[in-house]
Amino acid sequence: MSNEAVSLHNPDYPVPEELRHNIAITTLDRIYNWSRARSVWPMLFGLACCAIEMIATAAARYDPARFGMEVMRPSPRQADLMIIAGTVTKKMVPQIVRLYNQMSEPRYVIAMGACASGGGPFKEGYSVVDGIDKFIPVDVYIPGCPPTPQALLQGFITLHEKIEGQSITTVPWYRKGEGEAIPVPVLGPDLIDPRQTALIRNVASQPPDTSDAAQEPATD
Numbered sequence: 001m002s003n004e005a006v007s008l009h010n011p012d013y014p015v016p017e018e019l020r021h022n023i024a025i026t027t028l029d030r031i032y033n034w035s036r037a038r039s040v041w042p043m044l045f046g047l048a049c050c051a052i053e054m055i056a057t058a059a060a061r062y063d064p065a066r067f068g069m070e071v072m073r074p075s076p077r078q079a080d081l082m083i084i085a086g087t088v089t090k091k092m093v094p095q096i097v098r099l100y101n102q103m104s105e106p107r108y109v110i111a112m113g114a115c116a117s118g119g120g121p122f123k124e125g126y127s128v129v130d131g132i133d134k135f136i137p138v139d140v141y142i143p144g145c146p147p148t149p150q151a152l153l154q155g156f157i158t159l160h161e162k163i164e165g166q167s168i169t170t171v172p173w174y175r176k177g178e179g180e181a182i183p184v185p186v187l188g189p190d191l192i193d194p195r196q197t198a199l200i201r202n203v204a205s206q207p208p209d210t211s212d213a214a215q216e217p218a219t220d
């Protein structure tokens, strides 16, 4: 048993020193999460310049094989980690949400860089969204423009800590019933989130504001 496996020991059940490399007394949660955290499979896709740093992270110098993450999966069916690496354009959002829905649970999302986390230098630009978390849940945010490979590795470690804090008795994917897919946004003249349909209808049905204040040009 490796030294890392020694960390599996439950301190409530001490094992004699001479047996600690051969025997571990632990909880089901701990060994389940330990094995999951060390075999997270990322999906192979990138969106913009941050993806170059992600590619550098996957090369030999930083070697994500240390985390069991060296092979990026070309299919969402085989991946459990989506790294949003780059600027999220409105054109790409429907594809991202569709891919996220196709990943099976348990699945995790890392927002890599300023663009994926909040729009970055393109925030409020006509063609980008200000953060992928408006559409899919994000587990770890990595700051930077771009984040370095070291920062992405730190993001992996943070994700491992999150996984190791989960309990098999409370994780959502073991509850009864099927999880609901996120409605895929519709790209027309602008991006429409189907979850906002009622709000959009409500605003569109309001009569136009023709008061003098509404006609005056904004001064700031």
Ligand code: SF4
Pocket (backbone or CB within 6 Å): 048, 049, 050, 051, 085, 086, 087, 112, 113, 114, 115, 116, 120, 121, 144, 145, 146, 147
């Ligand atoms: S955060 Fe910076 S490096 Fe990353 S995609 Fe945006 S502009 Fe490019």
